[in-house]
Amino acid sequence: MEKIREKIKLLQIAYTSEWALAKFFPAVFHNGILENFILTGISGREEDREQARERIKEEIEKIKEYKNRGEVWRAINLESELNSLKDILENLNPLGLSIDYHKITNGSISLPDADYTAAVIFSKNPTHMPYIQKLIQAGIDVICEKPIVVVTDKENHRADRSQLNQLESLVLNSERILMDAEHYSAKKASLIFYDKLEEMIERYGKISRIEAWSKEKDDPDKDRTRKLLCRENQTGLLLDMGVHYFGIISNIEGNIGEIKEAFYDVFPGNSSKPYDVETYVETKFDINGDYFHKNANGSFKLAKFIHKFEKPEEKDSKKFQVTFEKRDENEKVYDSTTVTLDFIEGTVKEEDREYDRIHTWETPGIAKNEYVNILKEFYDSIINKREPRTSFRRSAKSLDAIYRICEQFPVFDLIDSKIPNLKTHKRVYKR
Secondary structure, rough: OOOOOOOEEEEEOOOHHHHHHHHHHHHHHHOOHOEEEEEEEEEEEEHHHHHHHHHHHHHHHHHHHHHHOOHHHHHHEEEEEEHHHHHHHOOOOOOOOOOOOEEEOOOOOOOOOOOOOOOEOOOOOOHHHHHHHHHHHOOOEEEEEOOOOEEEOOOOEOOOOOOHHHHHHHHHHOOOEEEOHHHHHHHHHHHHHHHHHHHHHHHEEEEEEEEEEEEOOOOOHHHHHHOOOOOOOOOHHHHHHHHHHHHHHOOOOOEEEEEEEEEEEEEOOOOOOOOOOOEEEEEEEEEOOOOEEEEEEEEEEEEEOHHHOOOOOOOEEEEEEEEEEEOOOOOOOEEEEEEEEEEOOOEEEEEEEEOOEEEEEEEOOOOOOHHHHHHHHHHHHHHHHOOOOEEEEHHHHHHHHHHHHHOOOOOHHHHOOOOOOOOOOOOOOOO
C-alpha cells in the first residue's frame, strides 16, 4: 500500500513580488508541488481579499502594458507573472478554490492568525529579518528570498553587521528548518555540480581557484531595477549577486578568508536621478575548506547594464568557473582541469584543451524552474528533519564575506562625493 505523503501548510508573504510571480506560483500551481504543500494563504498590504483582488487586476493590466511596449528586459518573466496573477485571482474567488488572504503590514511587521506550519518570505530586503524572528518565535519553518539579511545601513550604504549578528544568534538557537531561497544554488548547473563534486575531486584533485562573473544587459531606467538596487532597499550589486556566488562556495563548505581587494563603479545613466549604490563590482579573496587546496583563491566580476559600457556587450553571461589541480607532495602542480557552470545554458562542462575534448556532466530529473527544486529541498528537509543545503547557517557565512568587503573596501564615499562615468570603468577604490 502506497504511503500517503504528509502535506505541509504553507503561507506566502508578499504575493506580488516579481520573483514570487515569475517562479514561486508557477512551481506551486503547475509543477506538482501541491503534492507536498497546501498553500493555505497569501499575504500583503491590502486590507482584505477584495482589495487584494483589485490589486491583482491592476498588476495584470500593468504587465500587459509591459508586453505591449515590447519591454525585452523582462521578457523571460512577463508571461509567468501574468499567468501567476490570473491563477491567484482564480484561487481568491470566493466561489472557487479558496486561498485565504491576510493583511500583514500596518506600519510594523505582523503575522496573520492563520493555520500554517511553514512560510515563504518575499518582502523587501530590510524586512526579512523581522519576519524571520517572528516566524521562528511562532514555531514556523521558513524559506526566505535572498538576501536573508542586509549588511549595509539605509542612509549611507556603510557596512552594518547588526542584522547579521541577529541572524547568527538565531541560527545557533533555533530548531526550525531555516532555508535560504538563494535560487542560483537551485539552478540546474549548480545541482549537477553539487551532485558530481566528490567525483570531480577524485578525478581532478582539489579546488585551487574559483572565478565567477555575472554580466547583465538591463534597463537602467526600469522601475524594478531601481527599486532593487538602491539604499532604500539596503542593497547594491555586491549583495544582490554576491549572495549567489558566495552561496555556492558556502554550500560546499568553503570559507572565505582574507578579502584581497575590491573596486566598484556606479551608473549615472541619462537620468537626473543616478543610482546611489554600486552597479559594477570586482573583488578578490582567499578560500579554505576540505575541498580546497591551502592557497586557494577566488574572484568575482559583477556588472549591470553591459550594453552601456564603452565596449558594449549585448549578451548576458553568468558563469562560475572552478579550477581543480593535482599536486605532488611538494605542492607542485602536475595536472589542472577547469569546470564551468553556465547558469544561462544550464550546463556543467570540463574542457580539456590538451586532448581537444569537452566533457559535459549531467544529472537527470532537475527542474528548470528553480523554485520547484527549492520547494522539494525544503519539503525533504522538514520531513527528514535535516539541514537544507542552502541553510541560514551557510547563508550567514556568505553574508559575512559580503559584509567584510563592504567594511574593508567601502563604496559610499565614492558615490557620495562624485558620481563616476561607467564608461571610464576605472578602479575607484582600493586599499
